[in-house]
Amino acid sequence: MLLKLGYRKRIVSKCSIARKKSQGPEHASTEYSIPKERGRLYCRLHSPLSATTSFTDSMPPHEGLVHPKEYDIKDSNVELIGSDLDHRVKYNSAATEPAWNNGSIGQEPGLFVWRIENFEVIPWPKERTGEFYNGDSYIVLHSYKVGDKLGHDIFFWLGSKTTQDEAGTAAYKTVELDEFLHGTATQHREIEQEPSEEFLGLFRHISIRSGGVRSGFHHVEPEAPKEILTLLRVFKHPTVGRSIIVHEVEPTWQSLDENDVFVLDKGDKIWVWQGKNCSPMEKAKAAQVVNDMTLAKHIDVEVLSQLESRSRVIVDLLGGKEADPATFQAPRPGRFAKRTDEGSDVRSRKLFRLSDSSGTLTFDLVKDGQRVSKSDLVGNDVFLYDVGNRLWVWQGSEASQREKALWLKVAQHYVRQLQNQLPEAHYIPIAKVVEGYESPAFMRAIEA
Numbered sequence: 245m246l247l248k249l250g251y252r253k254r255i256v257s258k259c260s261i262a263r264k265k266s267q268g269p270e271h272a273s274t275e276y277s278i279p280k281e282r283g284r285l286y287c288r289l290h291s292p293l294s295a296t297t298s299f300t301d302s303m304p305p306h307e308g309l310v311h312p313k314e315y316d317i318k319d320s321n322v323e324l325i326g327s328d329l330d331h332r333v334k335y336n337s338a339a340t341e342p343a344w345n346n347g348s349i350g351q352e353p354g355l356f357v358w359r360i361e362n363f364e365v366i367p368w369p370k371e372r373t374g375e376f377y378n379g380d381s382y383i384v385l386h387s388y389k390v391g392d393k394l395g396h397d398i399f400f401w402l403g404s405k406t407t408q409d410e411a412g413t414a415a416y417k418t419v420e421l422d423e424f425l426h427g428t429a430t431q432h433r434e435i436e437q438e439p440s441e442e443f444l445g446l447f448r449h450i451s452i453r454s455g456g457v458r459s460g461f462h463h464v465e466p467e468a469p470k471e472i473l474t475l476l477r478v479f480k481h482p483t484v485g486r487s488i489i490v491h492e493v494e495p496t497w498q499s500l501d502e503n504d505v506f507v508l509d510k511g512d513k514i515w516v517w518q519g520k521n522c523s524p525m526e527k528a529k530a531a532q533v534v535n536d537m538t539l540a541k542h543i544d545v546e547v548l549s550q551l552e553s554r555s556r557v558i559v560d561l562l563g564g565k566e567a568d569p570a571t572f573q574a575p576r577p578g579r580f581a582k583r584t585d586e587g588s589d590v591r592s593r594k595l596f597r598l599s600d601s602s603g604t605l606t607f608d609l610v611k612d613g614q615r616v617s618k619s620d621l622v623g624n625d626v627f628l629y630d631v632g633n634r635l636w637v638w639q640g641s642e643a644s645q646r647e648k649a650l651w652l653k654v655a656q657h658y659v660r661q662l663q664n665q666l667p668e669a670h671y672i673p674i675a676k677v678v679e680g681y682e683s684p685a686f687m688r689a690i691e692a
Contacts, residue, residue, distance in 0.1 A: 353388050357373055360457075476506065479576060496563055626651050
């Protein structure tokens with residue numbers, strides 16, 4: 245039977261269907277459930293429409309467009325291949341994507357970054373590598389030597405304020421780039437709030453700024469004029485070696501924390517506030533950030549330690565003239581204050597199998613808490629391996645086209661279901677590897 249999965253999507257697969265009356269709008273959607281006794285994930289239809297109804301997209305790519313909705317990672321709306329967005333992306337793409345055909349992609353090692361702008365893949369300036377805006381979506385390709393061949397990791401990075409259009413285009417174009425690289429790349433979904441170790445390891449430092457590009461055919465309201473004050477928080481990632489995060493925060497004294505370094509750009513002067521417990525590495529990185537900022541404009545810089553009485557001037561500039569806190573303690577942005585392996589010891593490792601060998605697409609629990617080895621993975625199916633802090637998808641070399649097409653959709657539905665027990669499960673990084681081209685990180689997960 246053909247299902248329409250949300251909005252005007254056309255992707256559809258034959259699944260075991262249980263009909264249920266819908267109390268909501270006349271759209272069909274899928275819900276996955278795992279009966280304990282069988283460990284099987286079924287696709288269930290919630291729709292008042294006929295079970296035999298099929299859907300096609302007849303709208304021209306420019307019709308019916310509305311103000312873009314901000315992407316909500318909890319909704320998992322990256323599942324857009326085959327939707328009206330799919331067609332709009334195709335409409336804006338040439339037979340070959342210029343971004344992939346610059347003579348370097350797939351031909352030489354290196355780090356390549358693109359930002360999604362108006363449904364197009366636009367190269368990001370080399371000098372801004374490591375800089376991201378929370379209102380945007382990006383694609384990052386890391387190509388590296390493996391003997392006499394190239395290995396590839398493709399990351400699509402989703403800012404916390406990116407739109408559905410941008411997120412969907414980034415996911416779609418990641419698949420397209422993988423196809424351009426002959427389907428051998430490891431694909432990663434990266435969320436601003438909790439990037440993976442592999443992603444952080446690509447950059448000297450990560451800088452996350454507020455704002456973003458206008459999106460797509462929609463008209464997005466221009467951003468409000470920038471505040472006179474810009475405050476950057478510089479801190480060491482809690483678990484990833486020497487990785488340093490530079491994150492724009494609200495320019496208020498309540499954003500200060502004595503464990504980190506802060507850079508305040510006032511326009512006519514830059515101030516650096518060093519918390520009394522900050523590390524030498526954070527001080528050094530803040531100095532580098534300030535150096536980069538002063539290359540474009542020659543202005544005064546003053547560095548003050550929290551322990552100096554004069555540091556009070558920075559608190560005053562941030563609106564804290566009447567405040568007299570005993571300590572400065574502010575949670576770090578997103579989930580950077582938490583360990584990225586949180587929850588890995590709470591949930592046992594699970595291995596699932598996605599297969600349509602029976603003619604019906606099924607998702608079965610294969611192992612729960614037991615050791616997983618490479619021999620458990622069968623080449624004619626797709627497997628999902630939940631290791632707690634990461635969701636790995638292994639694609640067999642003989643997997644069917646339907647299994648290959650649905651891996652991201654199934655992985656995100658699985659994560660959505662986990663939210664019933666773990667509300668922040670939607671932040672879990674998701675990565676897919678292909679049989680014969682497994683990444684070192686995946687092999688370590690299997691061998692653990």
